[in-house]
Amino acid sequence: MSRFYMTTPIFYVNGDPHLGTAYAAINADAFARWHRLLGDEVLFLTGTDEHGLKIQQSADEHGVSPQAWVDHTASRFLGAWRELDISFDDFIRTTQERHHRTVQQFLTAIYENGFIEKGFYVGLYCVACEAYYEESELLEGSRCPVHERPVTEMSEENYFFKLSAFTDRLIELYESGAIRVTPEFRANEVLGFLRQGLKDISITRTSITWGVKVPWDDNHVFYVWYDALINYLTAIEYGEDTGRFAQWWPAVHHLLGKDIIRFHAVWWPAMCLAAGIDPPSQLLVTGWLLVDGAKMSKSSSNQIDPLSVVREMSSDTLRYYLLSSTSFGADGDVSLERLRASYNADLANDLGNLVSRTVALIVQKFGGKAPLVPSLDERNVTLMEFVSNGITAWNEFHPNVAIGAAMEMVRSSNSLLEHYEPWRRPVDDPESAWCLGTIREALRLAALLLSPAIPQAAHGVIERLGLSDLGPLEWRPGGEISELSRAEPLFPRLQKEK
Structure with missing residues (x-):
């Protein structure tokens, strides 16, 4: 059995x-559901990031402890x-003791391997991003490129991760395809960043206390991004269950937004290499997701x-619209x-x-007794091309293409009916029995292809x-003999808003 993390x-x-x-969670959920359909053993992880300066400030503003604040917001x-039918297997919170x-x-493994050392950092920091930026990355007026707010100059004693030591190794991994990126053009973006050369980066803070303590220096807490990235290891018990870690880590698939690609495609692989995994x-x-051309954000x-x-x-x-209206990886x-519409x-x-x-026709013409599914012949075999296209698209992480294939199957079936x-x-x-038996099986297969996107409606x-x-994901001649009866419309038509 294959595994899919x-x-x-x-x-x-x-x-x-x-x-x-929601868009990120729905895409990940659809991929997880697809691999369950294939019979894979699936582990689907999501969760909340609960440390950092913004959280500490928000808790202070509301007059509560940071823990009380994140307990409220994480819920x-x-x-x-x-409510969105996200079928996660594990929901991690970075304030949990296991994390x-x-x-x-x-x-500590990275520290003991010699890739973390103490230094003094002066840099331009966006509180909303919880990230440092180079002057060249900022908008006019020293503003964050994501939130368009002025950044703050921060100065404090930090521990640094020797990111620069991994420049050549990361380039090799991306050029060889050992680290795959979907869509592929994002890999070129990462390589472009790597070829500019990497600088060592700050990974701890002394100015805040709301975070994970550095075990070898109680005056420091880990910078929120380093804490957050490691959640992927927490869920598979890194350092505590070597067997579970060895089973799941090779099967990992990280879904992320393009605005955090630097953290996941540069910092995180380098951290893994430094720790020896x-x-x-x-x-x-x-x-x-854009509204009138502008990124949607909090x-x-x-x-x-x-x-x-x-x-x-x-x-x-909602799930259908988000997954079908935009090509995966593109802005929509x-x-x-x-x-x-x-x-x-x-x-x-x-x-x-x-x-x-x-x-309705099965009830009218056959008293509700569904005709058996006919074998494939020259009149209906082309329907299986849509199934094949849908399977390929889901396997290659193109949900809009997979959904499109299923809907083409629906439209072709409607043409048969007409x-x-x-x-x-x-x-x-007998021609009616052949037609309705064919369409019933085509609708089953279309529902199967659509089920990662619209699980309730598919059922x-x-x-x-x-x-x-x-x-199964194959044509099933014969089929079940069952009684059908008229039911409420699956999708009542929406009236246009006044």
């Missing part, structure tokens, strides 16, 4: 989940992910609340208007309508077709 970035809890954070992410142990063990072999980099006023969409429509509606401009066109008109018509017109044929006509399709489960 899927991780999301852990989400900073200094604000509510928005559509941008919002847990609740949101459940503190892993951070201290991992960074292999770097992650697969990075999946999403683009940004710090701007252009947020779309994912939970309001779920409560108005459904989690499947989103709007509620386009979301509603996508729902009506694809889910209500195409998929939902075909399911309803098929069931061609054979079973409503015009006599009761129990709704299966129930309406009188089937007990999604079944």
